[in-house]
Amino acid sequence: MPFLVRRLVFYLVAAWSAITINFFLPRTMPGDPATSLFARQTSMLQPEQLDSLKAAYGLTGGSLWDQYVTYLQHISRLEFGVSISQFPVPVVDVIRQGVVWTLVLGLVSLFLGFLVGTSLGVICAWKRDGWLDSTLPVLFMFVGSFPYFFLALLAVYVLGVQTGWFPQGYAYEFGLTQGWNMPFLRSVAWHLVLPATSVILVSIGHWLMGMRNTMIAVLAEDYLTMAEAKGLTQFHILLRYAARNAILPSVTALGLGIGFIFSGQVLTEIVFAYPGLGYLLFQSVTSLDYPLMQAIFLMIALGVLLANFLIDLVYVLIDPRTLRSQNQAH
Amino acid sequence: MTASSPFPLSRRTLIKSAGVAAATSAVGLSFGSMPASAQDDLVICNMVCESGASFTKNFNPFAPTSRWVARNCIYEPLMIYNYAQGVLEPWLATEYSWSEDLMTLTMPLRTDVTWSDGETFTADDVVFTFELMQQYPALVNSASGAWDDYLASVSAPDPNTVEFTFSRVYTPALYLITNQRIVPRHIWETIEDPVTTTNENPIGTGPFSEIAVFQPQGYEIHKNPTYWAPIAIDGLRFQAYTGNDQIAAATTSGQIDWGGLVANPDQTFVAKDPEHNNYWWPSTSNVCLFMNTTRAPFDDPKFRHAIGPALNREQMVQTALWGKSVAANATGLSDSAFAEWIDPEVVEAGKDWVTFDVDYANQLLDEAGYARDGDWRTMPDGSEMKFQAIVPGGYTDWVAVLQIAITNLKEVGIQVELNTTSPDAWSTSTYTGDFDISLGSGVRGATPFDFYRATMSETTSKPVGEVTTQNFHRYVNADADQLLLDFAGTGDVEVQKEIASELQGIFASEYPIVPLYAQPDWGLYTTKRITGFPNADDPYAPLGNNSTWPTVLIVFRHLQPAG
Numbered sequence: 081m082p083f084l085v086r087r088l089v090f091y092l093v094a095a096w097s098a099i100t101i102n103f104f105l106p107r108t109m110p111g112d113p114a115t116s117l118f119a120r121q122t123s124m125l126q127p128e129q130l131d132s133l134k135a136a137y138g139l140t141g142g143s144l145w146d147q148y149v150t151y152l153q154h155i156s157r158l159e160f161g162v163s164i165s166q167f168p169v170p171v172v173d174v175i176r177q178g179v180v181w182t183l184v185l186g187l188v189s190l191f192l193g194f195l196v197g198t199s200l201g202v203i204c205a206w207k208r209d210g211w212l213d214s215t216l217p218v219l220f221m222f223v224g225s226f227p228y229f230f231l232a233l234l235a236v237y238v239l240g241v242q243t244g245w246f247p248q249g250y251a252y253e254f255g256l257t258q259g260w261n262m263p264f265l266r267s268v269a270w271h272l273v274l275p276a277t278s279v280i281l282v283s284i285g286h287w288l289m290g291m292r293n294t295m296i297a298v299l300a301e302d303y304l305t306m307a308e309a310k311g312l313t314q315f316h317i318l319l320r321y322a323a324r325n326a327i328l329p330s331v332t333a334l335g336l337g338i339g340f341i342f343s344g345q346v347l348t349e350i351v352f353a354y355p356g357l358g359y360l361l362f363q364s365v366t367s368l369d370y371p372l373m374q375a376i377f378l379m380i381a382l383g384v385l386l387a388n389f390l391i392d393l394v395y396v397l398i399d400p401r402t403l404r405s406q407n408q409a410h
Numbered sequence: 411m412t413a414s415s416p417f418p419l420s421r422r423t424l425i426k427s428a429g430v431a432a433a434t435s436a437v438g439l440s441f442g443s444m445p446a447s448a449q450d451d452l453v454i455c456n457m458v459c460e461s462g463a464s465f466t467k468n469f470n471p472f473a474p475t476s477r478w479v480a481r482n483c484i485y486e487p488l489m490i491y492n493y494a495q496g497v498l499e500p501w502l503a504t505e506y507s508w509s510e511d512l513m514t515l516t517m518p519l520r521t522d523v524t525w526s527d528g529e530t531f532t533a534d535d536v537v538f539t540f541e542l543m544q545q546y547p548a549l550v551n552s553a554s555g556a557w558d559d560y561l562a563s564v565s566a567p568d569p570n571t572v573e574f575t576f577s578r579v580y581t582p583a584l585y586l587i588t589n590q591r592i593v594p595r596h597i598w599e600t601i602e603d604p605v606t607t608t609n610e611n612p613i614g615t616g617p618f619s620e621i622a623v624f625q626p627q628g629y630e631i632h633k634n635p636t637y638w639a640p641i642a643i644d645g646l647r648f649q650a651y652t653g654n655d656q657i658a659a660a661t662t663s664g665q666i667d668w669g670g671l672v673a674n675p676d677q678t679f680v681a682k683d684p685e686h687n688n689y690w691w692p693s694t695s696n697v698c699l700f701m702n703t704t705r706a707p708f709d710d711p712k713f714r715h716a717i718g719p720a721l722n723r724e725q726m727v728q729t730a731l732w733g734k735s736v737a738a739n740a741t742g743l744s745d746s747a748f749a750e751w752i753d754p755e756v757v758e759a760g761k762d763w764v765t766f767d768v769d770y771a772n773q774l775l776d777e778a779g780y781a782r783d784g785d786w787r788t789m790p791d792g793s794e795m796k797f798q799a800i801v802p803g804g805y806t807d808w809v810a811v812l813q814i815a816i817t818n819l820k821e822v823g824i825q826v827e828l829n830t831t832s833p834d835a836w837s838t839s840t841y842t843g844d845f846d847i848s849l850g851s852g853v854r855g856a857t858p859f860d861f862y863r864a865t866m867s868e869t870t871s872k873p874v875g876e877v878t879t880q881n882f883h884r885y886v887n888a889d890a891d892q893l894l895l896d897f898a899g900t901g902d903v904e905v906q907k908e909i910a911s912e913l914q915g916i917f918a919s920e921y922p923i924v925p926l927y928a929q930p931d932w933g934l935y936t937t938k939r940i941t942g943f944p945n946a947d948d949p950y951a952p953l954g955n956n957s958t959w960p961t962v963l964i965v966f967r968h969l970q971p972a973g
Binding site: 132133135136162163164165166167168173174177178241250251252255258353355360366367368 | 467468608625626
């Protein structure tokens with residue numbers, strides 16, 4: 081399978097670039113983590129102790145090249161070290177706290193956005209040029225083209241700060257026991273409303289237009305005329321013949337969307353102070369926590385690469401022409 | 411040996427909330443319901459002491475990243491320097507005595523203290539703690555660096571007495587040694603690596619030791635069942651506020667019983683509930699203008715002298731601190747904190763340096779050879795004179811102060827550009843000596859020793875490129891160093907006061923840094939649920955909860971449920 085091999089090589093190179101950039105980028109930032117830690121402890125630390133502290137925190141690694149090699153070795157063993165800002169808690173533990181909330185927020189908003197958007201797309205296409213079709217797409221394209229942070233800040237300010245209807249941060253109320261109990265789940269759902277709605281609002285337009293346009297193309301196909309000629313009900317034709325065929329590109333996009341959950345939500349989590357990976361990333365950048373920053377960036381990069389790779393695979397399975405056309409090029 | 415700033419964390423954490431508090435309270439914010447306690451009938455004090463959106467379990471008192479309670483509630487020191495009263499209060503130790511030659515420090519210990527697991531606290535635990543610090547230099551606490559500097563041995567002549575033997579006479583060590591938090595031998599000798607342990611189930615002697623609730627979003631710590639003094643409240647609660655606006659919102663809406671700073675507290679906080687809400691901002695040190703003395707023209711004392719009268723301190727106090735502070739005197743020491751140390755003669759003689767007088771500043775600069783060429787002055791050799799002032803963009807009060815300073819300096823023909831950075835970039839630049847002009851708080855110790863050691867001593871200065879957190883303006887004076895040695899070499903307070911006068915004289919005639927105004931020790935409280943907090947009328951202890959010294963331990967004993 082030369083096609084897949086080539087794709088695999090491409091992804092390996094891409095992953096290596098991401099890993100390398102991931103190492104060098106934070107180190108070009110001004111300041112260094114030991115000094116900033118030191119700054120917070122001026123009352124207790126002697127300058128001579130900085131070296132002991134650096135050693136304990138694993139911040140003495142010889143030259144940049146040596147550090148890079150060590151870093152690669154650690155990555156290959158999936159060792160991410162300990163967080164500096166929350167020393168000595170392992171990075172893995174810090175990330176574990178955030179990844180759950182990122183997944184909750186990401187999956188809920190992705191699937192709800194997909195569901196609502198595609199359903200509206202189906203309706204718009206079916207009742208083409210009806211009043212829904214002439215208002216909804218325009219409305220949601222407008223909302224979607226709004227700068228996202230502005231919409232989010234507006235939501236926090238009006239619905240969170242001014243009216244106090246919704247919480248301004250956190251994923252659940254402090255003091256509740258975490259687990260499968262009603263008060264906790266209700267609190268989680270309540271805290272999800274603002275951030276999830278903001279994401280859904282801006283993504284609906286995309287799902288709606290995608291579905292509507294494919295639907296219209298599908299509706300013009302001969303087999304739909306055939307179905308109608310067979311005397312099938314309108315509803316049956318809509319769902320089994322039109323929507324089912326038109327939804328394929330949207331499902332692909334949905335799969336891709338999962339890969340982008342880690343990267344796409346950084347802004348949402350920062351604005352809504354939602355304790356997911358994006359918020360952790362923000363914190364780690366401000367506190368120069370290299371190990372934490374690297375691990376999160378890596379998750380984001382690998383998430384995107386993995387999603388792309390899976391889509392490549394799916395295309396091969398669904399549409400054998402992909403393979404052939406690629407091969408013919410040689 | 412360390413000099414100590416009273417707000418290692420609080421400045422960074424709290425000052426940023428200042429601007430936002432006004433905004434949030436202006437829109438009439440309500441911040442949801444009160445967080446639930448583990449049990450509703452307990453009297454829990456809600457505190458804000460540390461920043462961060464999510465907490466991780468870390469109660470290691472030797473880690474710079476541990477939770478606030480580790481050093482302020484769970485583990486206790488031998489004695490506590492109560493800087494509101496200027497006295498060293500007995501704590502685990504009942505008193506201290508120096509030997510004749512000042513080479514041995516002896517402290518009898520309380521006999522009624524037990525660890526929270528029921529084991530008896532003895533002198534052996536103290537010896538163990540100091541030996542642990544010796545074995546692992548990366549442990550960070552008050553006695554860090556003691557072994558390399560002045561400490562020779564620690565021993566327990568009997569189970570209730572501990573004896574420190576010194577390698578050289580160094581009396582300021584008293585405040586460092588007594589402030590060391592003590593850990594139990596029977597727990598810590600089994601810990602494999604005390605540097606990296608998170609100590610999730612802490613056993614201490616302090617008033618609060620039982621972790622009742624711990625979540626990334628907050629935690630609650632309850633009373634130590636075996637504590638050696640009566641405590642009337644049941645526990646403390648700390649919430650992880652996601653931002654400074656949230657802290658300000660929670661404070662102004664009355665959810666915080668004991669907090670730090672909100673902007674313009676008379677209007678945003680006290681006015682909300684004048685009967686219960688109060689704040690107390692005593693001054694402890696001065697905010698100063700730091701100039702890098704390794705660079706020209708800041709290496710010229712005449713130039714540093716001229717900067718003083720160019721600055722309008724009254725305006726700084728009005729703008730940055732809502733008028734709630736006072737301009738600094740020429741000794742660099744805070745009037746209220748060091749009243750009995752300040753030499754009135756030095757204050758009088760140095761008045762011209764700290765009094766706003768543009769004509770005088772111009773005159774000094776002209777005399778020193780920095781001639782004016784059009785709008786701007788030039789260096790004596792005729793080259794251009796232009797500086798950069800750096801400050802973290804989030805420290806809104808300091809940004810405002812520097813903006814005023816820049817306008818003032820423009821008046822006298824000195825060109826300065828403001829450069830706001832991130833806190834990390836700022837500390838790296840100032841500490842490594844890569845700056846022209848910066849702002850900072852003067853170091854606050856139990857005696858003036860720490861301040862002058864931080865501003866004029868070679869021991870705190872480092873070559874440009876190496877990190878120093880105290881003498882980052884890098885001014886060194888041999889006379890001052892000798893005086894500091896003399897100061898540390900005597901236990902007689904009267905002699906120390908004479909030496910301190912001489913140090914003040916050097917400071918006010920060499921101008922290592924320019925004192926601006928008194929830095930308040932932020933603290934506020936509401937008495938709706940809990941009473942007994944210290945204030946201006948009853949200053950039994952500091953109200954600030956982020957000092958070098960765990961003075962909160964003194965306050966905890968005075969707290970009572972309201973009504």
